[in-house]
Amino acid sequence: MQYPQIPAFAARPGVIRLAGHRGARGVLPENTMEGFAFTLAAGVELLELDVTATRDGVPVITHNHRLTRSMIRGADGCWLQGEEPKVSSLTYAELQTYDAGGLDGRSTYGQRFPDQAFLTGVRIPRLADLLALLQRPEHKNVHLLLEIKSDPDLIGDTAARRKLVEAVVSEVRQAKMQPRTVLHSFDWDLLAECQRIAPEMPASFLTQLPDNADDPGEDSSKAVNPVAGCSALDLPDRVAAAKGQFWCPYFQDITADALARARALGLVTVVWTVNEPEDIDRMIALGVDAICTDYPGRVQRRLLMHGLHWRTE
Template identity: 40%
Template structure:
């Protein structure tokens, strides 16, 4: 295998999703530090731009009411404001260290430990911290909105800003950039061909999908031009990895991806049975909200 993201069958790399969302507040420095403490050596985090083209680590384009309090300690009554409209200093006035118990989101993570006072990190802050950990593999998911451009900067800007920061940090060799908006990845291929790219996909029936042949989120690409094979299409873009939703992946598609030397990293896998099934199938990476649990199941797999 020539791809540094590939792993021997049955020995996938475990990635902490948004740090360790089941255990500590998502996309926070406390969550990232937890990975180091538990021995998990890969992290997935979300990046978009604040006002002034400053990359910050947060998933939603609007401040989420499920885990955001204002400077007076009040829960947000509704999502917002937009991240793109706020400066870093304005973003840092919000506390993201606790789940709002009145929300369904909080019910999904009943064991998440509060970290009152946690703030939205900048990508620069995270990368400086990561320089001290030579074993950490970093998956930066760039959030972009093809159908709602008012929610963030253009794909070309996002790709350029993140690539510049990663290259300046000296960590490019252990960074992979992923996105559901493949226009971001096309721009990254131009701006920084040395940074590994991973193509996210979601194809559950009856739900929103980014896999629409010829659509904006696929940057106009079409599977029919590659024999109907999504892995072949992604490999032809010079990608290092394909990141499908674990419920979409079939053994045949996994074999196709591996035949093209693509790593296959599945998201977001939390149930024990699903983690074990992905290990047995032979994926290269498992992205999980409870990475220590996933690592335990991997270490004790028969």
């Protein structure tokens, strides 16, 4: 199958692609309409985002399975206390009573992003809200790297996992966004379900080798990512064997040999999450297809300094 999504993510002479991670997490609250709007205004045409579903089956854009007290305030304006509620335990209406507009600077997570703007009255959006925004003519070239979140508590619940994939795919199809969407996950079994249900959308296989530390303050992927015992050079062949079109490695894991192998297998390679100038420069030197970052402006400036661009027009 020829996928129309691939050229938007693939490098070409003079161009390395740029994806805004959860919008622009280093600058504005992550996975929010405000963050996505900023990223689009900056001329970034690839958006990475995370999707799960509420108790009443509404696909919503958020990374963690629980509302995390480092970034969520209650209706009283205070940071959450006590047990953090699971998104899947709340209806969409209940979810809208929480504010996702800032970070608690005292938290470990908040300290990772000291430059993120602090907003008030920001809600966790529906996937449908972002898809509607992207229907505007000025956003006709925007493509999505849509990560479906895999809940480790539901690894054995085939029906629940299928229902989540079906709900997400239904929203994308209703918006006629299939030609601009790539389905993306650390959970390769979930991706197999995506391939079965939505063969018109390419599968993007996320990887992180176990010897790399988890990012503090956010859900770990290691419980669902089947790469234990692998080396970086093993990963492209495993992705190709699973009929993936995209390999998305943690940037610390990729090597020149692994990238060459991915190219030989016809895989598009998108590295995540690359934020520091020296790391951005190393990815540029390697010649990856796309760089996913919390700081789109940093990558734009480094690309321009190297005589490169992130768009073809």
